[in-house]
Amino acid sequence: MILRLADVSRRFGGLVAVNRVSFELKAGEVVGLIGPNGAGKTTLVNLVTGVHRPQAGEIRYGGERIDRLPPDQIARRGIARTFQVVQPFPHMTVLENVTGGALFAGGIKTIRQAKDEAMEHLKFTGLADFAARPASALTLANRKRLELAKSLATNPRLLLLDEVNAGLNAAEIDAALDLIRAIADRGITILLIEHVMKVVLTATTRLLVLHQGELIADGSPDNVTRDPRVIEAYLGPKYAARYAPAAP
Amino acid sequence: MLYVQVLVNGLVLGGLYSCIAVGFSLVWGVLNVINILHGSLIILGSYAAFFAYQYLHIDPFLFVPAAAFLLFCLGYAIQLVFINRVMGSPVLITLTLTFGLNLLLYNLMILAFKADFRKVILSPPLGSANLGGIVVPIDRLIGMAFAIALVGLLYALLRGTRIGRAIVAVRMDREAAQLMGVNVGRIYAITFGLGAAMAGAAGSLFSVMFPISPETANALLGKAFVICILGGLGSVPGVMVGGLTLGTIESYSALFFGPEYSVTISFSLLILLLMFRPTGIMGRRGFQ
Amino acid sequence: MTRLIVVATALVLVALPFMADNYVLRLATTMLMYSALALGWNFIGGFAGYPSFATAAFFGLGAYAGGVLQTRGVPMPAAWLLAGAIVALFAAALGRAILHLRGHYFAIATLVAAEVLREVTNSATDLTGGGMGLNLPVLSADVTTQARLFYFAMLVVAAAALATTALVAESRLGFGLRCIQQNEDAAIMLGINTRRYKVVAFTLSAVFPGVCGGIYASWVNYIDPTDVYDVLLSVKPIVMVLLGGAGTVLGGVYGAFLFLLMEELVWRNLLQFHAGLLGIIVVCLVLFLPHGLRGIGLPSLLSRWRQRTREATP
Numbered sequence: 001m002i003l004r005l006a007d008v009s010r011r012f013g014g015l016v017a018v019n020r021v022s023f024e025l026k027a028g029e030v031v032g033l034i035g036p037n038g039a040g041k042t043t044l045v046n047l048v049t050g051v052h053r054p055q056a057g058e059i060r061y062g063g064e065r066i067d068r069l070p071p072d073q074i075a076r077r078g079i080a081r082t083f084q085v086v087q088p089f090p091h092m093t094v095l096e097n098v099t100g101g102a103l104f105a106g107g108i109k110t111i112r113q114a115k116d117e118a119m120e121h122l123k124f125t126g127l128a129d130f131a132a133r134p135a136s137a138l139t140l141a142n143r144k145r146l147e148l149a150k151s152l153a154t155n156p157r158l159l160l161l162d163e164v165n166a167g168l169n170a171a172e173i174d175a176a177l178d179l180i181r182a183i184a185d186r187g188i189t190i191l192l193i194e195h196v197m198k199v200v201l202t203a204t205t206r207l208l209v210l211h212q213g214e215l216i217a218d219g220s221p222d223n224v225t226r227d228p229r230v231i232e233a234y235l236g237p238k239y240a241a242r243y244a245p246a247a248p
Numbered sequence: 249m250l251y252v253q254v255l256v257n258g259l260v261l262g263g264l265y266s267c268i269a270v271g272f273s274l275v276w277g278v279l280n281v282i283n284i285l286h287g288s289l290i291i292l293g294s295y296a297a298f299f300a301y302q303y304l305h306i307d308p309f310l311f312v313p314a315a316a317f318l319l320f321c322l323g324y325a326i327q328l329v330f331i332n333r334v335m336g337s338p339v340l341i342t343l344t345l346t347f348g349l350n351l352l353l354y355n356l357m358i359l360a361f362k363a364d365f366r367k368v369i370l371s372p373p374l375g376s377a378n379l380g381g382i383v384v385p386i387d388r389l390i391g392m393a394f395a396i397a398l399v400g401l402l403y404a405l406l407r408g409t410r411i412g413r414a415i416v417a418v419r420m421d422r423e424a425a426q427l428m429g430v431n432v433g434r435i436y437a438i439t440f441g442l443g444a445a446m447a448g449a450a451g452s453l454f455s456v457m458f459p460i461s462p463e464t465a466n467a468l469l470g471k472a473f474v475i476c477i478l479g480g481l482g483s484v485p486g487v488m489v490g491g492l493t494l495g496t497i498e499s500y501s502a503l504f505f506g507p508e509y510s511v512t513i514s515f516s517l518l519i520l521l522l523m524f525r526p527t528g529i530m531g532r533r534g535f536q
Numbered sequence: 537m538t539r540l541i542v543v544a545t546a547l548v549l550v551a552l553p554f555m556a557d558n559y560v561l562r563l564a565t566t567m568l569m570y571s572a573l574a575l576g577w578n579f580i581g582g583f584a585g586y587p588s589f590a591t592a593a594f595f596g597l598g599a600y601a602g603g604v605l606q607t608r609g610v611p612m613p614a615a616w617l618l619a620g621a622i623v624a625l626f627a628a629a630l631g632r633a634i635l636h637l638r639g640h641y642f643a644i645a646t647l648v649a650a651e652v653l654r655e656v657t658n659s660a661t662d663l664t665g666g667g668m669g670l671n672l673p674v675l676s677a678d679v680t681t682q683a684r685l686f687y688f689a690m691l692v693v694a695a696a697a698l699a700t701t702a703l704v705a706e707s708r709l710g711f712g713l714r715c716i717q718q719n720e721d722a723a724i725m726l727g728i729n730t731r732r733y734k735v736v737a738f739t740l741s742a743v744f745p746g747v748c749g750g751i752y753a754s755w756v757n758y759i760d761p762t763d764v765y766d767v768l769l770s771v772k773p774i775v776m777v778l779l780g781g782a783g784t785v786l787g788g789v790y791g792a793f794l795f796l797l798m799e800e801l802v803w804r805n806l807l808q809f810h811a812g813l814l815g816i817i818v819v820c821l822v823l824f825l826p827h828g829l830r831g832i833g834l835p836s837l838l839s840r841w842r843q844r845t846r847e848a849t850p
Binding site: 049051070071072073075076081083087088089090091092099100101103104105106109110111150154 | 706707708711712714715718719721722723724725726727728729730
Binding site for chain 2: 581585587589633634637639640641643644645648649651652655656659771774775778809811812814815816817818819821822823
C-alpha cells in the first residue's frame with residue numbers, strides 16, 4: 001500500500017472540487033485517472049502533493065499521514081508530479097533544471113553529484129543532447145520530457161503524471177508510452193491522468209474515473225470502459241461501441 | 249462627548265484621506281505600478297493652489313478642477329515618457345524608476361519653493377461650525393465634502409463611462425481588453441493622469457487645511473499605502489473604507505498616545521495587516 | 537591570470553592606507569562600505585529575486601545598536617559584532633513575518649520596516665537620544681590612524697561579504713535561491729524549503745549592512761535617525777547592483793565603484809541639487825541599462841576585443 005485516500009474532500013468557495021474520494025494504490029501499479037474536464041483530477045493531484053489541504057478525509061503515504069504537510073516535505077518523501085502546464089526554470093539550462101530535482105528532493109548533497117545524476121536522467125528521457133540549452137528553448141514535447149526528467153531526478157516512489165501527453169502527436173505519444181513503461185519497470189508507482197484513451201488502455205492495469213469530484217469507477221480497464229455510468233459521464237456511447245471488448 | 253468629537257474629527261479627516269489615496273490605488277490596481285511620486289504630486293497640487301490664491305486670488309476650493317487638470321496633463325506626460333517603457337517589468341525596476349522620478353521632482357520642488365511651510369490663509373477666515381456640541385472647522389467640513397464628491401465622481405466615471413469601463417477591463421485582463429479593441433497604452437496614460445489629477449485635487453483641498461512643504465510628501469505617500477492595504481486594493485469603496493478607518497485610528501491614537509506617534513501607529517498597523525491580512529478589511533482584489 | 541589579478545588587488549587594498557592621503561582614504565572606505573551594502577542586498581534581491589528595501593532598516597539598526605553599546609562602555613569591535621548579531625536576529629524575525637509576501641507587498645513591508653524603526657528610535661529618547669542624535673565616544677588616536685582603522689574595518693566587512701557571496705553562489709543554498717527566483721512554485725515542488733532559504737538570504741542581506749552601520753557610527757561619531765534610516769540607503773545598493781549586474785558575484789562591487797565615482801563628481805560640482813541629480817541617474821539607469829553594464833554587452837565586448845588582439849598576433 002503506497003498511497004491511500006480516505007474520504008478526501010475539498011471545496012473552493014461554492015464549488016466542491018473533490019467529494020469524498022477514496023482509493024488505494026499498491027506499490028508498482030500503473031493506474032490511470034480519467035474523467036471529463038473539471039472533474040477534479042488536477043485538484044486531486046494538488047491534494048496529494050500538498051499544494052492544497054483537504055478539508056475532510058486523510059491521505060496516507062506508506063502508512064504516514066501526509067495531508068497536513070507542506071509540499072516541499074511531501075516531495076522529499078518521494079512523491080513527484082508533473083504539471084499540466086510545464087513549469088521549468090526558464091533561464092537555467094536543461095541540465096540545471098534537472099539538477100534541481102536531484103539536489104533537493106532527490107537527496108543528493110553536492111551540486112557536482114547532482115549534475116551527474118541529472119545527466120543520467122537526461123539520457124534516460126532522451127534529452128542528453130539538449131543539456132546545455134536554456135529550458136525555454138525546447139519544443140513542447142521536449143519540455144514535457146524535461147518535466148519528466150525533473151520528477152525522476154527527485155527519486156520518487158510515486159509519480160503523478162498530469163496529462164503528460166496533451167498536445168503531442170501520435171509519434172510523440174508512442175515515445176512517451178515507452179518512457180512510461182520504462183519508468184514502471186523501475187518499480188515506481190505511477191498515477192496517470194490522461195485524456196488520450198490509447199495511452200490509458202495500453203499502459204495501465206487499473207482505471208479510476210472521476211466525475212464532478214466523485215469517484216464513479218475503480219477497476220480494470222475492461223470493466224471500467226463497459227461501466228454505463230462511465231460511458232454516460234465521459235466516454236460516450238459511440239466510443240463504447242467501438243472499443244468495448246466483445247461480449248463473452 | 250470627547251470621544252464623539254474625536255470620532256467626528258477622524259471621519260472628517262478620513263474623507264480627505266480617501267481622496268488622497270484613491271489616485272494611488274487606481275494606478276496600482278490598473279498599471280501594477282506603485283507610484284512613489286504620488287505624495288509629491290499632491291504637494292505640487294497644493295503649491296499650485298497656494299500660488300493661485302496668492303497671486304490670482306482664486307479660492308482653493310474653486311481651484312480644484314484647475315489643479316486636477318494641470319496634474320492630469322503632468323501625469324499623462326510622465327507615464328508616456330517614462331513609465332510606459334517599463335510596463336511589464338519586474339517590481340524592482342518599476343519601483344526604482346518611480347523612486348528616481350520622485351527624487352527628481354521632490355528636489356526640484358525644494359529648489360523652487362524652499363522647504364519652509366506655506367499655508368493658505370483664507371480671508372475672511374471660515375471659522376468653525378458647532379453642531380450640537382461638536383466643533384468642526386468649516387474649511388475641513390467643506391474639504392471633506394469636496395473630497396467625498398471627488399471620490400464619488402471617480403467611482404461614477406469608472407462605472408458609467410466608456411473610458412472608465414475600459415480602464416476596469418484593462419485591470420481585469422489586459423490581453424482580453426486588447427482583443428476587444430482597447431488601446432491599452434492610451435488607457436495606461438489616462439489612468440496615470442487620472443491618478444495624478446486626483447492627487448492634484450486632493451492637494452488643492454489640503455492646502456487650506458494643513459501647512460504645505462515638500463517634506464510632507466513622504467508622509468502622504470505612507471498614508472496612501474496604509475489606506476490601500478486597509479481597504480483592499482483596487483476598489484473605490486475600499487479606499488473610502490480605508491480612508492475613514494485610518495482617519496479614525498489616527499484621531500484616537502492622537503488622543504491616547506499623542507499626535508507624534510500617528511505615523512508609527514499607522515505603519516505598525518500596515519505591517520500587521522501585511523503579515524496577517526494583506527487583502528485588507530474588504531478582502532477583495534478585483535477592481536470595480 | 538585571474539589569480540594574479542586577485543592577488544594584485546588584495547595587495548593594493550592592503551597597502552592603500554599607507555600610500556594615500558586622507559581624502560582618498562575616506563573615499564576608499566566609503567567605497568568599501570557601499571560594496572558591502574550592495575553585496576548584502578544581492579543575497580535577497582539578486583539571488584532570491586525579492587525586491588527588498590530593508591537595507592536602510594538594517595544599517596540604521598546596526599548603527600544605533602553599535603552606538604548605544606559603545607556609549608555604555610562596550611569596546612568598539614565587540615560593539616560592531618554585537619550590532620551585527622542584533623540585526624541578524626531582527627532580520628530573521630522580520631523575515632519569518634513578511635517573506636510569504638511577494639512583489640509589491642513585500643517591497644512595501646520592507647520600506648515600512650525602516651520607517652517604523654526610525655520612528656521608534658526617534659521616540660526612545662532615553663536610550664537613543666531621539667531626534668537630537670547620539671554622540672559616540674571619540675577615539676584617542678590621531679586622525680590618520682583613525683582613518684586607517686576604519687578603512688581596514690570596512691575592508692574586512694566587504695571582504696567577508698564577497699567571500700560569503702562566492703561561497704553561496706556555488707552552494708546548494710545559492711542554487712535553491714536561483715530556483716526560487718525563477719519559479720518559486722516549481723521550486724517548492726522540487727523539495728526546496730523555500731521559507732527557510734528565503735529567511736537565510738534575508739538574514740545574510742541584513743548582517744553586512746548591520747555591521748557597516750555599527751562601524752559607520754563609530755567612524756562619524758554622531759548619528760541621528762534621519763541620517764542612518766534614510767531610504768536612500770536602501771535605494772543606492774539596488775542601483776549599484778543593477779549597474780553591475782544582479783545575481784552575480786562581483787556585480788555589486790563594480791556597481792559600487794562606478795556609483796561612488798558618479799556620486800563624487802556630482803557632489804563636488806552640484807552640492808545643492810545632488811539628490812535630484814541622483815534621481816536623474818536612477819531614472820536613466822533604469823530606462824537605458826536595466827541589465828546594468830552586462831546589458832550593453834560590456835563583458836562580451838571585452839572578450840571579443842581580447843580575441844581580436846589574440847588573432848592579430850601571429
